[in-house]
Amino acid sequence: MQFDTQKKVEAVWDAQRVSNRSKNNMNDNDDSSDRGDLAPLPSRATRNIPKRSRASSRGAILAHLPSDNHTRVIQYESKLEQRVLWLFLANKDVVDIREQPVPVFYTDHLGRRKSHVFDFWVQLRSGRRLAVAVKPAKHALKRNFARELRHVRRSMRKTFADDVVLITDQDFQRGEAINAQRYCEFSWHRCRQTEIELRELLASVELPARISALCDQLAKGGKGFRAVFLAIYDGLLVADLTRPIGMDTLVTVGGAA
Structure with missing residues (x-):
């Protein structure tokens, strides 16, 4: 109830x-x-x-x-x-x-x-x-x-x-809902410093690239992954949102970059 x-x-x-x-x-x-x-x-x-x-x-x-x-x-x-x-x-x-x-x-x-x-x-x-x-x-x-x-x-x-x-369940992919949930959860605790460092990295890194490669260069562990994930929804990066986003996900530059 x-x-x-x-x-x-x-x-x-x-x-x-x-x-x-x-x-x-x-x-x-x-x-x-x-x-x-x-x-x-x-x-x-x-x-x-x-x-x-x-x-x-x-x-x-x-x-x-x-x-x-x-x-x-x-x-x-x-x-x-x-x-x-x-x-x-x-x-x-x-x-x-x-x-x-x-x-x-x-x-x-x-x-x-x-x-x-x-x-x-x-x-x-x-x-x-x-x-x-x-x-x-x-x-x-x-x-x-x-x-x-x-x-x-x-x-x-x-x-x-x-x-x-x-x-209906035919109007979206399950991966889209999984990504949406993770975005909402990650948004609660943004690390602004890591996001600043990611922006600086994106100014010089060659894209497209896998998320794992960006995380390795950030060297921030889980904070790095969350920053990259949020950057996708913020428009800095673009990825296929119909599949669950992970370390092997390929990203490219977004319109807000």
Whole structure:
């Protein structure tokens, strides 16, 4: 339930806060903001997420959205929703995410009055708002879910969202979600000094090159790998994001370099 999930997330946050302070004391170059020392804002879901079952994976993520001044709890009801959530959180065009927003009432193809709760409500930097439904492709096809969403869209108020989006497991690669999750996690503890040294290195190194070669020249261990990884999402480097990024990943110069 939502209450239980909130308590679990706060316990994780408390452990992370102690760990973060320890890391900060050991290394003054880590750019860890005060957001790790603030209690996370609660989930904004309009309904409680059911208890965990063997058939699905439910939980919550601590996220820092541009629309909030510090971390917030965002819940998900399945592994697919979790992966989609990571992709949204890693997308710099996304400024706000709400899970399980207010229901939309509509009339289906048989004339029955029903309600639908979208999995996510997403706002982009442009101001565009999206009502997002997440479903496994085989379930969406079997239920003719696209037809249901068309009826929902007809009844949806423009004050709620500008458009409806259906995302299935066929719309992205698993590697993209893995990379998005790692980017979000690495972003919490940037080492600015290592990033400066990487920029200096990129001014003279020959590209394309494997990440392992850049890490060897940086000689920063894990901090070097994280700096290169973040540089890909920051636009300094370009890599194939559809496959999990590792030491053998080939990178080339990006448009922000």
